[in-house]
Each structure stands twice: as structure tokens, then as C-alpha cells.
Amino acid sequence: MDDHDQRPDPDALLRQLQAEETQRTRSKFKIFLGYAPGVGKTYKMLELARQLFLQNIDVVIGYVELHRRYDTNMLWLGFDFLPRRSLGYRGTRLEEFDLEAALERRPQVLLLDELAHTNAPGGRHAKRWQDALDLLDAGIDVHTTLNVQHVESLNDIVAQITGIRVRETVPDSVLERADEIELVDSPPDELLARLAEGKVYVAAQAARATEHFFKRGNLLALRELALRVAAQHAGADVQEYRQAHEIEATWPTAERLLVCVGSAPASARLVRAASRMAARLDAPWAAMVVEGGRMGPLAEADRQRLEAHLGLAEALGGEVVRLSGGRASEAILEYARQHNVTRLILGKPTHRRIRDLLRGSLLDEIVRGSQDIDVHVISGEPGSEAQETEPKKKLPLQRRGYLWAGGLVGVVTVAAVPVRELLALPDLVMLYLLIIMIVAARFGRGPSILASALSVLAYDFFFIPPYYTFAAHDQRHFFTFLMMFVVGLLISGLTSRIRREEKEARGREARTSALYGLSRDLSSSLDAAQVGAVTAQHAAEILQTGVAVLLPNARNSLELGAKAGRDVLFETQELSVAQWVFEHGRPAGRGTDTLSGARVMCVPLVSGEEALGVIALAFESSAPIGLEQRRFLDVFARQAALALERARLAEEAKAAALRARSEEMRSSLLSTVSHDLRTPLAAITGAATELRESGPQGTEAQRRELLDTICEEAERLERLVGNLLDMTRLESGTLRVKQELVPLVEVVGSALTRLEERLRGRPIDVELPSDLPLLSADPVLLEQVFVNLLENAAKYTPAGSPIEIRARATNGSMEVEVADRGGGLPRGRETQVFEKFFRGDHAGVSGAGLGLAICRGIVLAHGGKLVAENRAGGGAAFRLSLPVSNPPPSRLPSLEEQPPKEVSP
């Protein structure tokens, strides 16, 4: 054996790890399993509860059925128990377990008798085991009881043994969820004795029950079943333990089962058999159905049965695979090979052998083509097929088809009789074949067969001498008849098959294009809200109903994201259903068996383990939705969930990139800024300490120089800090740009006033036409732009050189130019000057290289543009393009109370 074989399956290890992880925090689920009522499950459960109670554990009785058994009654004393919910139902009062009260009360352990119980309508769930799952999800330990005949996968075995079909079943997946299954056993003879003593049911019920159920043979068989279930669960625990501790053992071979399911009632048995076999082999399994194909579409009753079988497979923990079209045997084998199926399970055929001869046998084809796949053939229930399949209804279309077939043959015959001497017999044969073909193409198989038969008869009767008899002189004509009939049949067969395939292809095409549309729109959706809108819109279109998509907000509670189609009523009740679905990741609402009182059906959008949202559909009726809709819904939910996941990842990636960028920015800022901050600080500190130390000894000129240094450096520091603050505000995205109407002259004037000192001695040439429109801008920020541009000019041009400011209105915006006559911008790096921390090669000029970057940031935030270029004749020019008010109120409404009046001197 090589290493590979000894290594535990990594997936299994991962599962183990996850299981242990959740084990620590998750609630415990304990099932007391018995083989029949009266074996003492409830008693055992209560006894354990009493022990826990004595250990000061908070045990509460949620619901315990007593059947007036006194020994169990004894145990009641001292326990806290939940009041039952009382319901009026069809004239009687029913008492039910109160799930809401239990969730409210939040005990450590809750006792819940009879896991298979069906709740009265009006509760949150249809079944008690669903209540149990909710309790477990809420972190409450649940102890419950269960009889083996209620286990879903054993349902028909039990029916075979006892002759009674149990309606209330618990899915095997619920049993798998159990942390402990405790078998409560008592020998059948003892149980029968207890029954006779009246300790199990009250007398009247006991007599009836004994007759049907409590036969010794039944009880023995059920006991064996119960033992087996408990052993299987124990076996699973052992397996887990082995894997966890790497005990040398035979690792399970990678088995995979596939069961082929049809609409026949016997298929339910197949599904259960497959699930049992899969459980024994510890293998994954799938139920497959091949739709369409040669069998044509199913009648509604068959369709519903088929859906029930697939639902059963899902409930038993199997995967459901739907394939359509083509030869069933090929589709099945292809899927089986692609998915490494090791065992195929098929039903034993119940139809007559003649059908296989005509149509070919599915079983035969599969067995021949299966190669190394094992094929198991399991018997169906005899006679059940014939008994339960409804005869197919003749459609009105078909009846009309038969009339048309007869009519067309008649018309052609009547038209041809007068001219029969002129026509050659082969022409007539072709004419009839043409009619058969038309009928086949238009009305399908049945009418075209009728047309073939009628054509042969009419041909013989009217056109083969002797006329008007079915007799024929020439024996060769019989061969012609036969050929004509066979060709007619073939044509009809082929044509109707083409028709059916075409119809299917059209259906597939419609589905494909709908899904394509969805995925195309989803792929162009950027965020969760868009995904929600697209999903709602497409779902509403295809399902022809009102659809709402709900997405979680920051506090993880759902909010209505998007709505489409017919109006969806969304009130507190619907919202709470959606929230439940979101938290539990299972569908609920109308048409399901959880919270079915709601007006909407909610399906979670699940990606991986986590629900990312909920899609809610407003269906008119409370019936379960159809197969086609269900399938669409599944695909939609999957696609939408994927898109949501993608949107979330994109968002996270964006945030990460932003973080990385700001990190990078921060570090370069730190390195640049620390230098620029320290230089003026050093000068100030130096000058100030010198002043303090030297005291009155220094000359007046020296003192003056030191003081000037301190003032100038402090100003420089202030500018730098101001720029850094501006930059930070711009970059953090918190900058709010106000939109005020402001004349350019005021902004420019304000900037020039602020820089009065620095610009002293420079000719400033301002040319602003008087008819400029008002700008739509933030005056404070815009002033900063001009201050920075002017400061920049003052810094990099020789003292005394002129600065020019010009503006002109263009279509919808304003161009402003700030130009100087200095050394100009570095060649080829005209755009680089706007980058953060960019500094030209100017010796002796200080600055952090932020001024122009801030200018551009502010101008961009206004929706404007800022470019720099060298001027002809030397110097740099900065050109701003700024938005003007729209429409430009170049003429203001007069506010004067009276017409403008000159004040006389």
C-alpha cells in the first residue's frame, strides 16, 4: 500500500475539523429511538431530564404526550414546562407545542416528544422536526423521541412489514444531525404484556392498535430495523473517530450512486432503496430524471408524482439531477461516467415485453453500455403502475386532427376520381403520401396513422380496378398497399418526433436565452443593489409575478433592495419570514411548509455556507409552485448569489486596494513631510534659543535678523501645515464642495488680498471682462486654488516679474489663465507638476510639492479641468476650466425696491 492510500481524505479531515469546531458551540440533539409506541422512550427521556434537572441544568418540557401512562406521569413533578399553544381547528381544539415561547424562554435543554408529529396549520412549521431544527439553530439542546417507522428511508419497508403506510415521516438528514441516538429497547413480549395491562394506550385504542400493528411478527421486524438504525449511527461515529485518530482501517472506497427515477409510483421505492444503499456504503448519491426524449411530455398527474419523487430524494439527502432530451440511456450513462458513478439503480420493468421489442429497452441499453458501472435492478410494486397511472386525456387538438385527416383524404379522393383516367397510379400514391405528411406535420402521430390507413383504403377502392371494391385483380397492388401504409407510418413517426424535438428545443432556447439575459445583466452589475435590481426584474419577467429582493444592511438585518413586476406586499410578517430565511438559509413562506401563512415565498440567495440575501415571490395560490418555475428559481437564486458574492469580493478588493494606496501615500507623505516640517522648526528653535542665550549682548541688527527668521519660518510652517490639511481633506473624500454662485472677480480679489505681502512689488495684470457669468463653485476652495497658483508663481519666478490673470467665457464654462514670466515648467513634465510631492529642480526653494496637487484636486472636485503649459516667450501658464451657473444668471433679477436711482451728489 502506498502513502496515498493511507492518507485520510483531506475533505473528510476538513469536515471533521468543522464538525468539532461547531460541536463546541452548537447545541446537542438527542433522539430516543424506539421500534414501537410503548417501549418507554418518553420515560427514558424524562428520566434523563430529571437527572439533568438535579444537576441544576435548565431543563424545560416543551411538549410531552402522555397517553395517561402513570409511570411517566410520576416524572412531571418539579419540572418547568411550557404552556401549550391552543388552536381552534375545524371545530375542535388542538394543543400544540409553542415554538415562539420556547425560543423566548431559551432553556438549556428542551424536551420535545414525537419528533414526527405534524403541526396543526397556523404554526411556523408544518412539522415538529422543523421546530426542533429551529431550536437547535437557536442554541437550545433538544431531546426528542422517535419511532423507527417514521424514518423516511424506512417508510416502505415498514409498510411492507406492517401493511400500514405511515404518513408522518422524518427525513434521514434530521437523524444525521443527531449528536446521539439512544435506542430504547424492550422485548416484544414485554411490550405486548404492557399493552395488555393498558400501560401503553387507553383500552379502546389499544385493541384496535394491537390488531393492526402490535403483532409479534411486526414488532420483531421493527425492532431489528430500529437496532440497525442505531447501529448505523454508532457506526458513523466510529468512522468519524477513526478518521480523526488516523486508525489504520479500510478507507471507504469512493462509491457514488445514481438512481434513475420516473413518474411511476414504484420510483419512490427506488429512491428509498438507493438512500439506504448509499447510507450503508457511506456514499453520496443522486436521483436522476430524464425529461422529454422519446416518451414525450408528461401528463400533469405524472409530473406531480415525479416532482414528489425528486422531493423525496432531496429529503433523504440525495442530489437531484435533471437531464432533458435525447436517448435516456445515453444521457444517463454519460452523466454516470462524467461523475464517476459506481452503481446505477434502476427499476425492474413492469410493462410487456413487446414494448421493448418496438421501442428498445432502457434497461437493456444501460446494462450493455454500463461497462464497469454496477447496475442494480430493483423491483417495483407489482400492478401499481397499471392501477395508478391515469389514462392520457385526448386533447381537443387531436380530435380535430383526426377530422382533418379524414377530410383531406376525402377531398383529394373526390377531386381525383373524375380525372383518374388521366393520372398515373404512382402520381396518386405520391399525392396520398403528401397528405399523410401534411397531417403528420400538423397534427402528429395518431391522425397521420389514420390518414395512412384511409389513403390505402381510398386508393384501393377508387383507383384500382375493379373500381368501388376493395378487391384487386393484380396481386402486385397488395404490395403497393403495404408499402404505402408502411411509408405512411414511418413518415408520421419521424414527423411527430421532429415536431416534439423542435418544441423542446424552443423551450430550451427560451430558458437559455432568459438565463443568458440574466447572467449578462448580472455580470455588468457592479454592486449588491444593482444585482438585486437585475435579479428582481428578470425573475419577475420570467416567473410572471411580483418579485422583491432583500439585502442585508450593515447590522445584518434585511432591507427591501429592489422590487419588480406585480406589486409585492411587504409588511412586518413578510419581512420576518424573509429574515428567518436569511438566518436559516432555507426557503420558507407560501408554497413551502415553513411559515406558509405568509403572502410571499422566500428563497435564500446562498453562496457557500452563507446567505447573502433573499428573493421573495408573490404567488397567488398557496399550492407548491410548478417544476419549471421551481427550476428557474433555483438557477436564479444561484446566479444571483454568485453575483452578490462577486460584488462583495469586488468591494472588499477595492477597499483593500484603497487601504494599500493610502498606506503607500502615508509613508511617502511621512518621509517627505518630516523633512519639510523639521527644517523650519530647526530654524525657529535655533533662532529662539540664540535670542534667549545671548540676551541683551547681541546687537540690534542681529536680534532683528533672528526675529525675522522666526517669523518667516513660522509662516512657512503654517503654509505647509495648511497644505497638508487641505490635501488630507481632499483625499479622505470628506470634502464637501458647496455650489454657490460667485463672481470670479471676488475669488481672485480675495486671493490677491491674502497674498498682498508676498506679491508686493510685482506688477499683477488682471483682465476680467465685465460680462463674465457667475461661477458655480465653492468660494473658499476656489480661493485656495488661486492662492496656491499665485504663491507658486511668486515662488518660482524672479522678484518683480509680472503675473497675469485673464478669463473668458466659453460655451458652458469659463477659462481662467494664471501666467507668469519665469523659467517655465520642466520640459516634457508639464503634467507631472500636479503630482503629489513633485518638485521642480529649484535649489533654495522650499515646499512639499503639494500646492498644485491641491489645486488640481479642488478643480476636479468642481468638475473642472486644470492644465499647465509653457508660454511662448517664456514662463508658465496654468489654465483652469470652471463650471458656470446653469443657466447663467448673467443678469440678476433686480432686488431694488424701486428702479435704480442715482444718488445725486
Place this chain on the structure above:
Amino acid sequence: MTTPGPLVLLIEDEFQMRRFLRASLTSHGFRWVEAETATEGMALATSHHPDVILLDLGLPDGSGITLARRFREWSRTPIIVISARGREEDKVEALDAGADDYLTKPFGVNELFARIRVALRHANGAGGTPEPILELGALRIDQPRREVTLGGTAVHLTPIEYRLLVLLARHAGKVLTHRQILQEVWGPGHADQTHYLRVYMAALRQKIEPEPARPRLLVTEPGVGYRLRDRP
């Protein structure tokens, strides 16, 4: 000893700022009391009746704006707000709440004392009759005759422009917020229509400033309002 100098109440939580202001105030002949918190400031204002209050907006136990508003309920003592740059909204709010002027940190002492002098002058003049003739450099406003001359030349103003100019001139050296000007000149209904004010201001500058794009008299306080300089 001559008459004691005006009393300044300094409400500022930064020790360094207080130290520097104390020294400057003393050397310029002012007396001072100081408070670190709004509560303390309120108490000192009540007990000491200062002539000017220097108020920092960011105080540890509450906003200076609230303090200014409460002062104004019972006192006309001028308040000069000291605030950091980039908080134009705060400045406007403080001014609208009743503060008389503001200084942006960092500021020079000459700037500070110019503001204090203006504030004291306006406070002292507030009780008396308004000057009939206002003279600011070359600008002369003869209120009884509604005449404006610039260097002896008559200037033609519309009624609104005239009212605007007179308002600013009466408060020469002091900042007026957009809202204050709009309410005074146009009436309470127009307090938010800042762009009207801007357009009239531009027109007024055109008429009385030699270089309207480089105003020397009617200066803009960005984001806050306007000020007519008393030392052009």
C-alpha cells in the same frame, strides 16, 4: 499710575496660547483675566465685567458658539473669536450668534490688537449718536445728504449699493457675515441669497476701488463675509 487699561477676558484652553497672550496683553497695557473652560469663562464674565472677550471656539466643556450666544442674551461686551483655519462654518455661526470678529490661528499680535481696538471703539461708540459723516481715507460718506465722494469726486450709487456701503462703513474694521448684511440691506426674507450680495459687492467695488480685482477697502473674508478696512 494712569488710568488702568481695558480688561480682557481670555477664554482659551491651550496653555501656550494663554502664556503668549498674557505677555502680549500686559506689554500693550491691557489687564486680563483668564479662563480654561466655558463654565469658568461665564463665571468670570459675570463677576468681572470685562471690556473685551477673547474666545476660543474649541473648549473642553462645550462649544464657544453656545457661550457666545448666552453672553449676548445679557451683555453687549465685544467678543473676538479665535479659531483654527478651515472652520469657516464655525466662524460664521459664532458671528451670527453674536461674536463681533474673529481671528484665524496662527495670528500676529498686531492683527490681534487692531481687532481689539476696533471692537473697543465700536463698543464705546454704540451708545452714542452715529457719526453723520464717515471718512475712510479718500472715501467720504455724508449720511445726512446721502452723498458719497472718492477723493473729492462724486460717486453715483444705487440705493442698495449706498445702503451696503454705509452698513460696512459704520462697522469699519469689523467683519460682517453674508447673513448679517443681507438682513440689514435687503430684509429678513433674503438672508440666504448670498449671490445677490456678491454681485452688488462687485458692482460697488467697481465704483469705489481703483483696482476692483485687488480690493484695498472692501475686502472679502472667504466663506464668511466682508470687511471694510479702517486702515486702507
